[in-house]
Amino acid sequence: MSNPVDYPEMNDLDEQLTAYLDGELSSEESHDLEQRLIDDESLRMRLAELRKSYELLDELPETPYDQRFTQSTIEHIIRDVRGVQPAEVLPAPTMLPVGWLSKNSRFLIGLVGVAVAAMVAAFLIRKTESNRQLQELGLVSNLSGWMDVNELEIATKLSEETFVIECLKEHLADKFVETPPVVLNDRVDWVASMSIDQQAKLESDFDSLRRMNVESRARFEAIQKKVEERPDREKVQDTVRVIGLLMDSLPNSERRDLNGLKGQTRLQYIRSQLYFYAAKHYFIHKLSSQDSDAIKDWCENYLEPELLKKVPDFMRRSLTDNQLSLDSLVNLFAYRFVESADRPQILDLLSSLTPNLSANGQSLFKNLSPTQQMEVMFHTLAPNRWGSDQNIVETYEKIAPKWRESLDLTDPSSAKRRILEESRRRRIRP
C-alpha cells in the first residue's frame, strides 16, 4: 500500500482507522467505517497493519517494580530538598539528637535555617518517636545489606575477606556507619553524629523496613537476632553494611543481577563485586612500593609495547611523543586492546605482572577475571581517563564560564552527567 503521506485522502482515512482502533469514533462513525471495511480489502489490510504494529509495542514490558528505586528516589529528594551534596557533612551544631528533632522538628528547621521540607522532617519524626524504633536501628542499619546478602552464612563467609572489607570501608567512608551502640539511649547520639547523607540513607532504610512484607521482615529480624548473638557480630555486620552500600552504588540493572541468585552463586557474585571495587581502591590509594615497582616495570616492558601495537600506522605518524605516553595510550587504546585481545593474550600479559605484586595485590588479583584485572590496571594507570572524577574536574575547568553558570551544582549527579556530555561533545580528552 502507498504511503498515506502522499495522499491526503488516505491521511484522513488513517485518522479514521486509528481513531477506530483507539475506540474514539462515535457509534455512527464506527458503523460507517465498518461498512467501508466490508467492501474494501485494501482498507482492511491497512487496518490490520496498523493494529499489528501497535500490538508489537506489547514487546516493551513495564519495568518491574523495584523497591530500591523508591528508596534511592527518596534519598535523591531528601538530598535535593536539603540542598546538600551527597558526601557533605553538616557542621556539628546542626546535628541534633533525633529525639529532640521529633519534638521540635518544625521549630528546629526554622531555627537552624536548614532548608528541610516538612515532609522530610516527617520521615525523621515517624521513625524516631519510640523506643521500638530505636531498637530497630540495628536491623535498619544493616537492612539494605541483608537484602543483598540474603543469608547469614553468606555474610559470615564474606566477613572472612578482612582485607577486602577494610579497603571498601575506606572506599565508602563517606557513607559507612559503624554498628549502632547496644544501649538504646546512646543510639540517639549515634544518629545525631551522622552526616546528612548517612541520615538520608538511614531514613530510606526505615521506610524499606516499614513497607516490607511480614514474611521478609520476620526473616531479616531473625537473621539480625542471630548475628547479634555471634562473637564476631561486629565484623559480620560491618561486612553486611559494606555490601549494602556497594550494591547501592551500582546501577539498578547490575543490582538486579542479584535477583534469584542463591547460595554459592550469590556468594560468588557478591565476592566478585567486592574484590573488583576493593582492587580499584587498593591500587590507587593503598598500594605498596613493591606493587608500584612491579606495575612500573610491567608497563614499560610489557603493557606499553602491546598498546603501541594497537595504534594504527597512519595515526602513529600524526601523534606527538606526549600523545604516545602511557597515559594517553591507555586513554586511547585500552578498550580497543581489551576488545581485540583474546583471553590467552590477556593472561600472557598479566603473567608478567601478577607474580611481582605484593601479597595483598596478588590476593586481590586472584579473585578477579583477567578482564577485570586489566580494567583495574587501566583505572590505576589513567585515573583521569574519560568519565573519571579527575576528568570531570579538568573538563569543568576547560569549558566556558558562561556554560558553567548553567550547571546546577546542588544536584551533583546531574551536573556530573552534563559535564561528561559536554566533555564528549567538545572532545575534551585527558
Next chain:
Amino acid sequence: MTDDSRAQQDDRVDPDVGLMLRVRDDDAVAFEMLIDRHQGKIIRFMQGWVSNVQQAEDLAQEVFLRVFKARKSYVPTAKFTTWMYRIAHNIASNYLRDSSHRKEYQLSKGENSSSGDILLENVAVAPSGFHPGRPLDTAERSSIVLQSLQALGERQRTAIMLSKFEGMSYQEIADTMGMSVQAVKSLLSRARGNLKNLLEPYIDLGLTPKASVVEDDSSPASQGEDE
C-alpha cells in the same frame, strides 16, 4: 461544592488524586505509595526517550522530585496521571532539547540522505547484532520496538506511549500535551503510520527494519501543523 468535598469526590474517582492530596499535606507514606505505583510506567515512558535504563531511571527520579516539589500547588482538576505525565513529558523534552543529548540519544537522521531518512540499522546496538533471517528472541524484539519508538518524533512518541501504555483517551492526551483533540487524532494517526513503516520489515519478514521515514513533529513548524 467546597474544595474538600470536591477532593473527596476526586479521591473516589481516581485513587492517585487521594494519594497526591495526602502528599500535598506532607504525608510521606502517600508519596512513597505514589512512587511505588508509578515507577514502572514512568521508567518505561522515559525509555522511549533515552538510550539506556540507567538514564531512564535518572529521569524518572527527576519526575518524582518535581512532583514532590510541586505538591503544594497541586490542584485536583484532572486525573493525577495527566498531571504527572505532563511533568514527565516536559522533563524528557527539556533533557533532549540540549543538542548534545539529542545527538547522543536520538537517532541520527541519515547523514547521507537529504530526505531525512532514518536508518534504524544504524542504531541497532545489541551486542549480538541482528542477522536477517534469524528468528529474533524476546530481548531483540523488545529492542527493535524500542528503537522504532525512539525513532518517532517527540510528540508522536509521547502520544503513542500515553495512548498505548496509559490507556489515555484522546481528550486526556490532549490535556496532557496541551493540544486540541483533533490535533491528537492527527498526531496519533501519523505516529501509528510511522510506527507501522518502521516495523513493516519485521512484521512482514521477521527482519530488522532497514530504513523508514519519520516525521519530526517536534520542530516548531510541524508543531504548528499539529495544532
